[in-house]
Amino acid sequence: MNTKETKFDYVYRNLRERIVSGVIPKGNRLSSSRKLCDEFHVSIYTITNVLNKLKEEGMIEIEPRKTPIVVYNTNENKGLAEKILSQRDVFLQLYETMALIIPPILTFSSKGLESINLLPHYIEIEKIKKRTLPPDKWRIISNIYRDIINRSQNPFIEDLYNNFELHSYLSFFAEEQKAYTGISIRDSIPDIKHLVTKLNLSDPLKRYEHFNKVYNTAFSIIKCSLENLEKSVKTLPAQTGEFTWDIRRGKNYQYRQITQDLIDKIGRGIYPYDTFLPSEAMLAKEYNVSVSTIRKSLSIMFQIGFTKTINGKGTLVITPSDANNYEINKFPNLKQDALSYLYALQLMLLIIGIASYRAAEKFSESEIEILTDNAKDTNTISFDNLLSEIINKTDLKPLKEILIQTNEVIEWGYYLSLYNNKTQSIYKLNKKSLQACYYLKKKDYHSFAFEMEDCFRLILKAVRKYMIEVNNIKEAKDIFIP
Known part of the structure; x- marks a missing residue:
């Protein structure tokens, strides 16, 4: 599993950079601890530790019953x-x-x-x-x-x-x-x-x-x-630095990552229904974690109805029923993961058209033919291949990083695993992918970009409806479709 920065690291880096870059200049005050907790979705304990660290570095001063004041002068740099x-x-x-x-x-x-x-x-x-x-x-x-x-x-x-x-x-x-x-x-x-x-x-x-x-x-x-x-300078300095963005903001817990990945693989058919998952020891080795972490992930999957344990045999993959999926609403972490999925779809819908239009002219005829053939195969998710190619062909590094990070939250298998009739879900998505390939072949790049947006619109509508009607997640009603 990839090591991500902690909540403390994320908040500290964020606030420190705001001060150093002058976004919050000398003499201005930071937001209250309560507002910082709300903004970064962390505890008061984390915020207090971050503020103490900034004080130690001479960035801020902390006065009783007042919000911290910035004392670092950007002009001194x-x-x-x-x-x-x-x-x-x-x-x-x-x-x-x-x-x-x-x-x-x-x-x-x-x-x-x-x-x-x-x-x-x-x-x-x-x-x-x-x-x-x-x-x-x-x-x-x-x-x-x-x-x-x-x-x-x-x-x-x-x-x-x-x-x-x-x-x-x-x-x-x-x-x-x-x-x-x-x-x-x-x-x-x-x-x-x-x-x-x-x-x-x-x-x-x-x-x-x-x-x-x-x-x-x-x-x-x-x-x-x-x-x-x-x-204004004699010699141009060597180029350094890069744009980075951690969409999970230090909340990339391993057991939740593993749970999402396993559900994704179930939806993709890597672990089909009515078959057994690899043993706990094999999964622990695959994800490079302890067996106890794997058991925590499998426990969640059992609670929401994706698996059941057969004594002496292992963990069996089953089709989640509506009754089981209702359980998601009873677990705050699972509920937040479900909402995060919708938020990521919403963000991707807003930016994928731009990325698709810029990448369109970089597709070769042979690549378009392969993608078109894939879209005709009901056993594959051709849209996934099309999206991957768009990301790979994105020349702006910040835009590419945003696409990669957002796509990490969007698990196509998770979307498909919600439906018993997976073939029909793949068919609908592949049909739109096929239309996108048609526009790409005709060099109608505007229509290609719109069709890519519409793919995400289709998914967002379907999953949002499912979460409202089946999972009873009321907050999903407030996530609007662009």
Whole structure:
């Protein structure tokens, strides 16, 4: 099993990077411990340890009955310009990825937003309407956009947006770079009145046009800024760094990973119904864990109706009944895993069209023929092969990482294992995959991208309905279909 960072590591890295990058500048206060617990979905114990660590490093000061205040001064980092240049390629790909996927995500998240004054940070706009805009106007706009992102109620979308903020060093490009290049990303920030007007429009297309213009203008300015910044140094530093994102945020427990993987393999037919799983010792060796961890996974699978133990023989794979699947709602961890599956599908639906369109022209005729033949085979999940090829052909590394991470949560076998008539489920998905291949062959890349989106829409609708009606997971009703 892959070793993932702990909850402490994730929260510490996240908060520290916000301070160092200037997202939370000197003199500003962090959110309260309670709000940090809600944001990162961790205990007060973890937050307290993180804050103590930041205090030890001289990043923050902690005062009684007050939220921690940042004392680290970003301007003291004299080598920041060189650090930015050493990650030039990362920034270019990052801001291009942001320009591609944040506008549709913001547009979706703003659905149902009747007025901008419903947003928590709207009061900041009201305060500055009648006076000169402060130099850090970009922070206010960023907060407004984050308010919109939070309306999605999708923890993966919220975390991805926060991760973009960490990696983008927006404070440098908005404030400090002007000393080096004479230009600033602040030039791309819309006028406050313009922002209010656009966000108060109910037409989603108009909102998308607004978000798209802001982020694409920012990307253009970043490109120009980095070119000018290069001229300010004698030698360009060696390129380092990469975009990273851990979608599970330190919650990748081994027994839950194994449970999901086994259910996935059952759905795919690797472990067919009415056959026995490998022995506990063999599974422990395969996953490189203890037998007790395997037993914990098998216990969960028994409780939700995927297996039963036959004395003297082993663990038999069975078809889960509706009565068994209802048990998922009684186990908080399993319930959260089920919701995470829907959240990942929702995020993938929002970005797969963009990735598919960019990757489409990279498919060779022979590859399209193979994918087309696979889509005609009712015993294989051709959509899985098609998605893998799109991910492999994605040239933007941040976008590729996001696709990989999101796809890790989406287990096709899990989707198929919910239904007794697995053949019919595969047929529906393969039919749409076949249509996607047809568009790909005709070089109709827009239709190809839409068909890929529709595949995820089909799955999200089906699984969401199942979780509401069979598993009785009421929270699934709040996960909307883009």
